[in-house]
Amino acid sequence: MRVVVCTKQTPSTTAVITVDAEGKVSWDDPGGKPNVVNPWDEYGIEEGIRLKENHGATDVIALSVGGEDSKEALKTSLAMGCTEAVLVSDESMVGSDTLGTARILAAAINKLGDVQIALFGKQAIDGDTGQTAVQAARKLGWTPLTFVSAIKEVGDGSIVVERMLEEGKEIISAQLPVVISVVKEINEPRYPSFMGIRKASRAQIPSWSAADLAIDGGIGAGASKVDWSQVYGIPPREGSVEIIEADTAEEQARILVDKLFEEKVI
Amino acid sequence: MSGVWVWIENRDGAISIIGSETISAARTIADSLGQTVTGLVLGHDVAGVADEAFDLGVDAVIGCDDASLAHFRVEAFGPLVTRLAQENTPSVLLAGASIRGRDLMAWVAADLDAGLISDGIGIAVDGDTIKVTRPVYAGKLMATVFVTEGPQVITLRSRAFPQAESTGKSGTAQWVEPAVAEEAVPSKITGLETKDEGVSLSDASIIVSGGRGVGGPEGFEPVRELAEVLGGAVGASRAAVDAGWIAYEHQVGQTGKTVSPDLYIANGISGAIQHQAGMRTSKIIVAVNKDADAPIFKLAHFGIVGDLFQLLPAITSEFRKRLGK
Ligand SMILES: Cc1cc2nc3c(=O)[nH]c(=O)nc-3n(C[C@H](O)[C@H](O)[C@H](O)COP(=O)(O)OP(=O)(O)OC[C@H]3O[C@@H](n4cnc5c(N)ncnc54)[C@H](O)[C@@H]3O)c2cc1C
Ligand SMILES: Nc1ncnc2c1ncn2[C@@H]1O[C@H](COP(=O)(O)O)[C@@H](O)[C@H]1O
Numbered sequence A: 001m002r003v004v005v006c007t008k009q010t011p012s013t014t015a016v017i018t019v020d021a022e023g024k025v026s027w028d029d030p031g032g033k034p035n036v037v038n039p040w041d042e043y044g045i046e047e048g049i050r051l052k053e054n055h056g057a058t059d060v061i062a063l064s065v066g067g068e069d070s071k072e073a074l075k076t077s078l079a080m081g082c083t084e085a086v087l088v089s090d091e092s093m094v095g096s097d098t099l100g101t102a103r104i105l106a107a108a109i110n111k112l113g114d115v116q117i118a119l120f121g122k123q124a125i126d127g128d129t130g131q132t133a134v135q136a137a138r139k140l141g142w143t144p145l146t147f148v149s150a151i152k153e154v155g156d157g158s159i160v161v162e163r164m165l166e167e168g169k170e171i172i173s174a175q176l177p178v179v180i181s182v183v184k185e186i187n188e189p190r191y192p193s194f195m196g197i198r199k200a201s202r203a204q205i206p207s208w209s210a211a212d213l214a215i216d217g218g219i220g221a222g223a224s225k226v227d228w229s230q231v232y233g234i235p236p237r238e239g240s241v242e243i244i245e246a247d248t249a250e251e252q253a254r255i256l257v258d259k260l261f262e263e264k265v266i
Numbered sequence B: 001m002s003g004v005w006v007w008i009e010n011r012d013g014a015i016s017i018i019g020s021e022t023i024s025a026a027r028t029i030a031d032s033l034g035q036t037v038t039g040l041v042l043g044h045d046v047a048g049v050a051d052e053a054f055d056l057g058v059d060a061v062i063g064c065d066d067a068s069l070a071h072f073r074v075e076a077f078g079p080l081v082t083r084l085a086q087e088n089t090p091s092v093l094l095a096g097a098s099i100r101g102r103d104l105m106a107w108v109a110a111d112l113d114a115g116l117i118s119d120g121i122g123i124a125v126d127g128d129t130i131k132v133t134r135p136v137y138a139g140k141l142m143a144t145v146f147v148t149e150g151p152q153v154i155t156l157r158s159r160a161f162p163q164a165e166s167t168g169k170s171g172t173a174q175w176v177e178p179a180v181a182e183e184a185v186p187s188k189i190t191g192l193e194t195k196d197e198g199v200s201l202s203d204a205s206i207i208v209s210g211g212r213g214v215g216g217p218e219g220f221e222p223v224r225e226l227a228e229v230l231g232g233a234v235g236a237s238r239a240a241v242d243a244g245w246i247a248y249e250h251q252v253g254q255t256g257k258t259v260s261p262d263l264y265i266a267n268g269i270s271g272a273i274q275h276q277a278g279m280r281t282s283k284i285i286v287a288v289n290k291d292a293d294a295p296i297f298k299l300a301h302f303g304i305v306g307d308l309f310q311l312l313p314a315i316t317s318e319f320r321k322r323l324g325k
Helices: A039-055 A068-080 A098-112 A132-140 A194-202 A249-262 B017-033 B047-055 B074-088 B099-112 B217-230 B238-242 B273-279 B308-323
Strands: A002-006 A009-011 A016-019 A025-028 A035-037 A059-065 A084-088 A115-121 A143-154 A158-165 A168-175 A178-182 A226-233 B004-007 B037-043 B060-065 B092-096 B115-120 B122-126 B129-136 B141-147 B152-156 B187-194 B206-210 B233-236 B263-267 B284-289 B302-305
Touching (some): A002 A039, A002 A098, A002 A132, A016 A226, A035 A039, A035 A068, A039 A059, A039 A068, A039 A143, A039 A178, A059 A068, A068 A084, A084 A098, A098 A115, A098 A132, A098 B099, A115 A132, A132 A143, A143 B074, A143 B099, A226 B115, A249 B284, A249 B302, A249 B308, B004 B017, B017 B037, B017 B122, B047 B060, B074 B099, B099 B115, B115 B141, B141 B152, B206 B217, B217 B233, B217 B263, B217 B308, B284 B308
Parallel strands (some): A002 A059, A143 A178, B004 B092, B037 B060, B092 B152, B206 B233, B206 B263
Antiparallel strands (some): A143 A158, A158 A168, A226 B141, B122 B129
16 A cells, blocks of 8 residues: 655744735744744654554655755655655746645656555645645545544555544545545654664655646646735734733732723623 | 525534624625625535525525435535536635535535635625635735636635624525435545533634643633633643643644634733734733733733732632623
């Protein structure tokens, strides 16, 4: 059984993100690495590796669509224990909407061939859309299983998973192949081992272009049906905090409760 | 291409809060566009839901009542909505940005080859185009995005729009057949475990949260008491969740839930950027923290510098008095 893990390189969670007058977004992380594996994808990578360790997956292939620098994120996935990594990179892909990205990912998964499970993160922390997994599933013609919190059984041609929904949990069984998006509850991602890091640093990661793939439908900015040109900083909140001071906690409580009734939020 | 469609999320025979919010947003959009609102009522034993939808102000209902739709599965719902949209060509399709709404709209947009926008928190109609505001980069930036061509498929975040109000109107739904027979749905739900422990974080209009400052699992007691008196939900920082003091489903923040209640009371939470990502759109934020320099005070509207173990019980008893509880 071959497993693919889709992972995107995103700004780190502590990155300071700025946007200029033209709406061009840039970021830096003075304290750490500005670019990381999308934090939600770490759970997908870990689960892929566990499918190899516990459910007999033969290959766990990390797949990313992005610039050359996304190889960094792929190296992290190799260092954690993925058996292979592939970058898909092409100027013509820049500016794709989620459907365009889904088309590229689906085409790459088809090219990898014989894949039974494609793992995705819940969402990418830059666009924060959480749409790509289902859309890739449609392009592959596979069943999407989103918000998966446990893989219970992997049988011959079928899978049983637990999903986390707003009001509780659901156990669902489906025929393979499937697309799975995972939530944090599913596992605790491991740290890359020292050996893993050494191996990953020497790895040659192949880079596929659009011409290497049979992409079905439009990709890139030209085919995107969503206009993303207006991105801006959040206007600072008006006014500053009102600190409530008084001699006793009871008095402070009374003043606060008064204010909250005045604000009509109770 | 005309008409604003809204998928009306329902559960146990009643419209969910997020379903009602989406109806009100659909109404606003349709009125600006000069179009009608059609509600999609899909499920099993949902005749009452259709009536409720008319009462909440939709102009028409297309319904499908079938055992295969008793529980949401996107492989059953997706092809049905896609088929209906292909037959009727609405200009806008809306759903709540719940787990199910997201799945459904991603499926339908992919099959219609349509532009898809998720997690809208604001809408403005500009000509025929819906301009959607939504947070990006974990709430560090905002964007105004729109679909450039064809049907506009949009999901809306919970609590960003008011609930629809009763209009007293009624109507007759148009009932259609399911798109996929049960045998052909490729997945089966074999177990459901619903938890019923008070108000859910995403629906709550009041959230009382605790962080590392509560000091241990028992430190959540005063937090819970205040939440209970206010009919609110309990939230937590990741530090408290990682320490094992409270379950992950209570975590607010970038790697937890995004919430936007009317009132968010943060106790013993420093206000790290990842925590802010999950709660900064709350209407009124109150911070209780013994460190006057804690970043949470930069975000808060009201703050008390002090020990939460003294302040929380005082606030709870003051509310008890005022609310007559
Ligand atoms: C990838 C990533 C994702 C993350 N995702 C999230 C997330 O989703 N949600 C989240 O919350 N965090 C998240 N974090 C963690 C975040 O960076 C902070 O570490 C965390 O929010 C801190 O929690 P805290 O405020 O409870 O603890 P602290 O920062 O330790 O703050 C505790 C506060 O309690 C106050 N205090 C102590 N005792 C008392 C008392 N008796 N009375 C009053 N005040 C008191 C202190 O003054 C202090 O300000 C994430 C981090 C990373 C790296
Ligand atoms: N460019 C990309 N390359 C690889 N995987 C991606 C890419 N974009 C999105 N994904 C996957 O899709 C998931 C959801 O992303 P999104 O829909 O953009 O929030 C991510 O967690 C990744 O697993």
